[in-house]
Amino acid sequence: MAMGVVLLGYGAIGRAVHRSLAEHQEDVEVLRIVDRAVLEGGAQNAATALGDAIAGAQLVIECASPAAVRSYGPGIIGSGSHLLVASLGALVDPQLAQCLLHDGPGRCYLSTGAIGGxxxxxxxxxxxxxxxxxxxxxxxxxxxxxxxxxxxxxxxxxxxxxxxxxxxxxxxxxxxxxxxxxxxxxxxxxxxxxxxxxxxxxxxxxxxxxxxxxxxxxxxxxxxxxxxxxxLPDPANPATSALTARSMVSGVLRLAGRGPHFI
Ligand SMILES: NC(=O)c1ccc[n+]([C@@H]2O[C@H](COP(=O)([O-])OP(=O)(O)OC[C@H]3O[C@@H](n4cnc5c(N)ncnc54)[C@H](O)[C@@H]3O)[C@@H](O)[C@H]2O)c1
Missing domain, CATH: 3.30.360.10 (Dihydrodipicolinate Reductase; domain 2)
Known part of the structure; x- marks a missing residue:
């Protein structure tokens, strides 16, 4: 069965990840795309909006901002969904890093993003x-x-x-x-x-x-x-390297069970 994922953030990385995942529907199903309008625009309170947004997701793919990781990361992990983070700058805050990496029950995965090694x-x-x-x-x-x-x-x-x-x-x-x-x-x-x-x-x-x-x-x-x-920079955002979305897709496929796995 395909792994159900939610995309949190739909800018340069989110769109590129979405396009690539469309080629892997047997492994990964994109259940929902969640951007600011979904989480901040409704009449619901923030916790309900987040709960609805990530319902049924095995993995939330964050490609939004450090602020989004701060606001929604603990709730995602606390709900039992796993979280793949692009905005690693958020984890420079030791308290947030502790919560995301150790509290569970969901797991927090860190994208290798724009680099390797x-x-x-x-x-x-x-x-x-x-x-x-x-x-x-x-x-x-x-x-x-x-x-x-x-x-x-x-x-x-x-x-x-x-x-x-x-x-x-x-x-x-x-x-x-x-x-x-x-x-x-x-x-x-x-x-x-x-x-x-x-x-x-x-x-x-x-x-x-x-x-x-x-x-x-x-x-x-x-x-x-x-x-x-x-x-090369991502054509949609010069601050972001095009490799980042590819790294995220590679990580998602790995979490969905696609090898080969280097560990
Ligand atoms: N790990 C890495 O190597 C690496 C490399 C490049 C970029 N990044 C990070 O990935 C993130 C996304 O990059 P991008 O180039 O796609 O940015 P982008 O600006 O093109 O898109 C970000 C999207 O997320 C949405 N968003 C931002 N804050 C949000 C919030 N609080 N709630 C809901 N939606 C929110 C925005 O509306 C926008 O659609 C950034 O934080 C960037 O710093 C990481």
Whole structure:
């Protein structure tokens, strides 16, 4: 029998996941698509609206926002449905992470999203000394309304002749404050390592970049690992890599029992 899923969030990732899952109807049935209008627009109270939205779902596929994970994640897990999270930045909050990852009865799965190599980082977590992440993106993919004015005008005015500009060097917490929508990869690394404090983040705005590149270096007491992941942006949202939706579909199919399984 196909696994019943609900899509929470129907933007760039949600639409791409929906399109791909249509090719796997024998394994996965999309029961409902839930966006803001469904959860916030009705006359019902929030808990009833969420209960109706996820009724019968074995898995809720979150591709909405960190705020949606905060608002609905605990209720989804508490209802016994499983949750696959794209907006990993939400789990930088240790209380929310504790609730989602440990409370149950539903299970919380974390999407590998825009990168790979998290299995290796998880496996070596006890020996990790430091992880560095350098993300290089087109300036427009970094712009958002909450940026301080000086950074907003710097990003909006960057032209190819100006060359790349470092716009952040710091901790995951520093990155969340300035670039909350670009923190998923840093959060994924911290969650895999079991300690956000091990991750140092650098963000470079590169006006010549056509791809988003994540250069990841992992220093452990037993080895050194480097990954470079260079993704084309999703045409529907330049801040999101096209790989993210594919990673989510791959994860959903794996949860539906489709192999091969690398563990
Ligand atoms: N894990 C990763 O590597 C990775 C990579 C890229 C994006 N993401 C995250 O995935 C999420 C979705 O990305 P996207 O590019 O599809 O974004 P998007 O802006 O294109 O779409 C988001 C959709 O979710 C809906 N939404 C937002 N908040 C909601 C809420 N509280 N309740 C209900 N619906 C809500 C919006 O209305 C919109 O339709 C973002 O949080 C993004 O940061 C994760």
């Amino acid at each position: 998290l299995d290796l980082i998880r496996a070596t977590a006890a020996t990790i000394e430091q992880i560095t992440l350098c993300t290089r993106k087109a300036p427009l993919a970094l712009l958002h309304p909450g940026l301080p004015e000086h950074l907003r005008s710097l990003l909006a005015g960057l032209r190819p002749e100006h060359g790349p500009e470092q716009v952040l060097s710091g901790s995951v917490a520093d990155a969340i404050k300035l670039f909350p929508s670009n923190i998923n990869v840093a959060a994924a690394l911290g969650l895999a390592a079991g300690n956000m404090a091990l991750v140092r983040v650098q963000i470079i705005a590169d006006p010549t970049a056509r791809r988003t590149t994540h250069s990841i270096n992992v220093q452990t007491s037993s080895g050194k690992y480097s990954f470079e992941i260079s993704n």
